[in-house]
Amino acid sequence: MDAKEILKQHIAKTATLTDEQFDYLFSHFKPQSYKKGQVVISEGDKVDNEYFVISGCLKAFFINDEIKMYILQFAMPTWWTSDYGALYNHTRATISIDCITDAEVLCLSNHDREKICNELHQAEHFFRWRTNRGYLASQKRLLSFMNNDTKARYEELLSLYPQLYNLVPKHLIAAYLGVSRETLSRLYHAHK
Amino acid sequence: MDAKEILKQHIAKTATLTDEQFDYLFSHFKPQSYKKGQVVISEGDKVDNEYFVISGCLKAFFINDEIKMYILQFAMPTWWTSDYGALYNHTRATISIDCITDAEVLCLSNHDREKICNELHQAEHFFRWRTNRGYLASQKRLLSFMNNDTKARYEELLSLYPQLYNLVPKHLIAAYLGVSRETLSRLYHAHK
DNA sequence: TGCAGAATGTGATATACATCACGTAGCTAC
DNA sequence: GTAGCTACGTGATGTATATCACATTCTGCA
Numbered sequence: 317m318d319a320k321e322i323l324k325q326h327i328a329k330t331a332t333l334t335d336e337q338f339d340y341l342f343s344h345f346k347p348q349s350y351k352k353g354q355v356v357i358s359e360g361d362k363v364d365n366e367y368f369v370i371s372g373c374l375k376a377f378f379i380n381d382e383i384k385m386y387i388l389q390f391a392m393p394t395w396w397t398s399d400y401g402a403l404y405n406h407t408r409a410t411i412s413i414d415c416i417t418d419a420e421v422l423c424l425s426n427h428d429r430e431k432i433c434n435e436l437h438q439a440e441h442f443f444r445w446r447t448n449r450g451y452l453a454s455q456k457r458l459l460s461f462m463n464n465d466t467k468a469r470y471e472e473l474l475s476l477y478p479q480l481y482n483l484v485p486k487h488l489i490a491a492y493l494g495v496s497r498e499t500l501s502r503l504y505h506a507h508k
Numbered sequence: 509m510d511a512k513e514i515l516k517q518h519i520a521k522t523a524t525l526t527d528e529q530f531d532y533l534f535s536h537f538k539p540q541s542y543k544k545g546q547v548v549i550s551e552g553d554k555v556d557n558e559y560f561v562i563s564g565c566l567k568a569f570f571i572n573d574e575i576k577m578y579i580l581q582f583a584m585p586t587w588w589t590s591d592y593g594a595l596y597n598h599t600r601a602t603i604s605i606d607c608i609t610d611a612e613v614l615c616l617s618n619h620d621r622e623k624i625c626n627e628l629h630q631a632e633h634f635f636r637w638r639t640n641r642g643y644l645a646s647q648k649r650l651l652s653f654m655n656n657d658t659k660a661r662y663e664e665l666l667s668l669y670p671q672l673y674n675l676v677p678k679h680l681i682a683a684y685l686g687v688s689r690e691t692l693s694r695l696y697h698a699h700k
Numbered sequence: 701t702g703c704a705g706a707a708t709g710t711g712a713t714a715t716a717c718a719t720c721a722c723g724t725a726g727c728t729a730c
Numbered sequence: 731g732t733a734g735c736t737a738c739g740t741g742a743t744g745t746a747t748a749t750c751a752c753a754t755t756c757t758g759c760a
Contacts, residue, residue: 378651378655380655384655386651386654386655388647388650388651400640400643400644400647401644401647401648404640404644433633433636434633437629437632440629440632440633440636441625441626441632443636444625444632444635444636444639447636447639447640447643448592448596448639450643451592451639451642451643451646452592452593452596454643454646454647454650455580455592455593455646456593457650458580458646458649458650458653459570459578459580461650461653461654461686462578462653462686463570463572463576463578465746466746466747485706485707485708486707486708487706487707487708494653494654495747495748496747496748496749497707497708498708498709498710498747498748498749498750499746499747499748501708501709501710502709502710502747505709505710657716658716658717677736677737677738678737678738679736679737679738687717687718688717688718688719689737689738689739690717690718690719690720690738690739690740691716691717691718693738693739693740694717694739694740697739697740701760702759702760703758703759703760704757704758704759704760705756705757705758706755706756706757706758707754707755707756707757708753708754708755708756709752709753709754709755710751710752710753710754711750711751711752711753712749712750712751713748713749713750713751714747714748714749714750715746715747715748715749716745716746716747716748717744717745717746717747718743718744718745718746719742719743719744719745720741720742720743720744721740721741721742721743722739722740722741723738723739723740723741724737724738724739725736725737725738725739726735726736726737726738727734727735727736727737728733728734728735728736729732729733729734729735730731730732730733
């Protein structure tokens with residue numbers, strides 16, 4: 317299945333577009349390929365685009381003053397990613413994004429998204445629901461952070477995305493869980 | 509300023525509606541008054557409405573198996589609140605909401621919101637942006653949880669919402685920060 | 701093929717925080 | 731007014747996790 321078809325099916329779950337409308341919408345997306353390790357958005361950048369993942373795995377992360385990394389999102393196929401704070405507020409990136417594996421994405425500029433949303437009511441509908449789901453996922457993760465200990469969060473993550481275990485290095489999983497790599501290592505060697 | 513005018517100005521920041529369109533939209537909102545301590549949504553309830561706060565302060569919270577409470581949101585005037593997971597997915601409430609002070613709200617049913625969004629493109633636009641902002645706030649709080657210690661999060665909260673200090677009991681602030689009330693108490697008596 | 705750097709395991713120690721326990725002050729109801 | 735409840739402070743102790751240090755294994759690549 318090609319990129320266009322993947323996006324089409326993804327949107328069809330939420331919004332009803334004619335083929336012509338979808339073609340028009342799709343004409344604003346720009347395909348892009350990245351190699352493993354390549355940087356998509358770097359802290360301090362001007363952010364113009366958001367990215368729809370076709371294949372591969374990216375990470376969106378924050379580096380604090382002590383050079384410690386926290387991962388906000390592993391972006392897998394059919395997920396959207398960007399530094400949305402910077403994108404919507406026209407500020408410089410505080411979040412960086414790079415590729416854990418080779419990856420193909422579709423880029424959509426902030427300007428084009430707003431233009432399409434304005435022109436096509438169904439597109440606005442789609443983006444409302446996409447953000448809805450992101451909001452709910454974020455709330456859920458926040459609750460999990462407050463309520464569950466590290467082990468429970470680790471198991472929750474792996475039961476949701478079993479592919480991560482082999483796809484991404486353990487220290488990145490630790491950075492997603494918000495614990496040190498040592499603690500994570502001890503965790504899953506203790507309860508074998 | 510009455511409830512209608514408060515909502516009107518709130519929406520006008522994001523979407524352009526004619527007076528007729530706003531009147532139509534407003535006709536779907538139902539005003540409601542609550543007393544301090546009154547429950548708006550209780551865990552296990554069917555959730556049909558979301559709430560726009562006109563006055564007072566509500567809290568949205570989760571109680572875990574060990575009867576420990578975590579506060580997801582203090583809902584202040586012009587904020588929206590509900591158990592959105594339950595509301596959108598038509599499941600039972602896992603989040604409860606009650607009133608910290610006497611409060612006035614405007615209720616909007618899930619059904620009516622979707623109806624209005626369908627009928628009025630600008631309403632869909634408004635709700636997309638409202639959710640956007642909620643998503644960004646949630647991401648920011650998540651990052652703060654991973655990156656900052658309790659003291660920093662406490663000071664961040666109070667600098668954002670100074671009125672909370674006198675409005676809500678300290679153990680609720682602790683439940684928002686995700687620490688025990690003892691730890692919070694020690695925190696702000698240590699660094700005077 | 702072999703080497704450098706990345707990823708991972710593991711021990712020792714320090715620390716932030718939870719938990720338990722108890723005390724006090726203030727508010728509310730009748 | 732007093733009984734009871736809620737909010738809040740504070741000490742003692744236990745525990746999960748960070749941090750530092752070093753060893754081991756894996757992997758890409760020249």
